[in-house]
Amino acid sequence: MAYTWRRLSKDPLALVGMATIAAISIAALSAPLIAPFDPREQFFDGLTLEGAPLPPGEPFFLGTDLLGRDLFSRLLYGARTSLVIGVVANGAAVTVGTLLGIIAGYVQGWVGAAIMRFTDLMMAFPALLLAIALAAIFTPSLWIVAMVIALVNWVQIARVIYTETTALAAREYIEAARALGAAWPRILFLHILPHLVPTILVWATLGIATTVLLEATLSFLGIGVQPPTPSWGGIIFESQSYFLTAPWLVFFPGIAIMVMALAFNLVGDALRDALDPTQRGR
């Protein structure tokens, strides 16, 4: 652990990523304290005389949206939506994927085969289309969007965990545990799961980036988290038709989505290198 941390803290990209994640999380948590305005208030002086949104300036730091609401405050609150969905949806995907992968890898037999054929099937299924169709069918709330994302994102984790579990299950210490009469839940959770923690950690970090992007895409299509809850993809969706005259309404939320996904990707990738035993000493 200390070793991993040391490697991670020597990687400048990982440090930048972690600092960014920390900054976004703090900003999201303390949004009510930092936000200069109420994100839902439509300001009378938030529009030009012709009724167009205001460009960045005073007092609206990043400008206003089509309804005269403060864009900066909406972005701060939007960070909460992205983070909550990122953590919840990805947490669910990682949990389901890990459980199915570990069971399929250890139990083998027809149970394992059935689970793995099902993941094959899900791999062949156009994931984005499935997510869009599901989100459009159900009236999307924050939790439904999270569940839809989890439903399409657990597959890859399950496959990775499966491969690692089959390798671990063939090791002698597992055989020894079995010979000593340990029950399978004990073997799975006490002897196998701890060895999978690095892999789970890497995929959980990278998965948040994927989740944030998918949530933004669903919101951009108008089938993500519904207004008035601010979400970054949603802000772009609302102002899409005005973006040639009010490009800041697309650029700032777009940059926010990119920065957040980039931060999690950088940390996840650095974590993978740092936790990889074959990379030690290099």
Place this chain on the structure above:
Amino acid sequence: MLRYLARRLAASALILIGVSVITFGLTFLIPADPVRMIAGRSASPQAVENIRHQLGLDKPIPVQYLNYVTKLAQGDLGRSYVQKTEVSRLIEARLPATLLLMAGAIFFEILIGLPAGILAATRRGRLLDRGVMIFSFAGVSTPQFVVGLLLLYVFANLLGWFPLSGFGTLGHLVLPALTLGLAGGGWYSRMMRSSMIEVLRHDYIRTARAKGLSGPKVVLVHGLRNAILPVIAMIGLDIGIFMSGAVVVESVFGWPGIGQLAWLAIQRIDIPIIMGVTLVAAVAIVIGNLLADLTAPLIDPRIRLR
């Protein structure tokens, strides 16, 4: 080889049957009654029952599924609820646009990804390598609609080099293809870089250098041949992804492809189209995966398929 092919084809068929079950199951998740949608609001209860009977929707679910699969086997994907046209016709009409976009996207992916990956691999750890890595991370971390809108703003609105949206000329193709190509190019460059680094470690590369070949020649002639394998596999996977995954880009640029068809159908809950596009995309994904595996031994004869 033939045996391998037969086994893979059988597995693919099973997967497609599974996909057809899931898409069929989607129908029952939809809260709206399709018969009411076809009949319209003012239809009499008798008319509604007639249409239900005509469509076979009054039969037990397993029978409905069998009917659906039998028709599928004959290439019949059903009729659109809204447009009343055959789904296979609608998909066929939009296939050329999607294939064109796919070709353009893969062109940009290779144009961006290969040189970037090779340069990064040969200058490992230096500034250029870092730059390429950051670019590729940014590419995969930016949602396609943001890239698309940005390109539109700069190259269509400010500079006026390309049309804002639509379809028809080569100019229309550039921005949507570049949007897909930038993200994919990021993946390609990372794949190319790690694969090239791996290959350049081998002894035969050292031999080539020792006999006096120039640096670029060693990398491009001896290295690339082996290093390009995983990248080619990625092209196969891309074929599958682009068949359905271009929904967002097609909607940003008003590109009349299959993705746009699917998105319009989803908004109108036009189930037969959604099912049809999903199936076609799944077939493309399965074929793409198969192609990716089959091309491997053509490039590297050491690989045997079993």
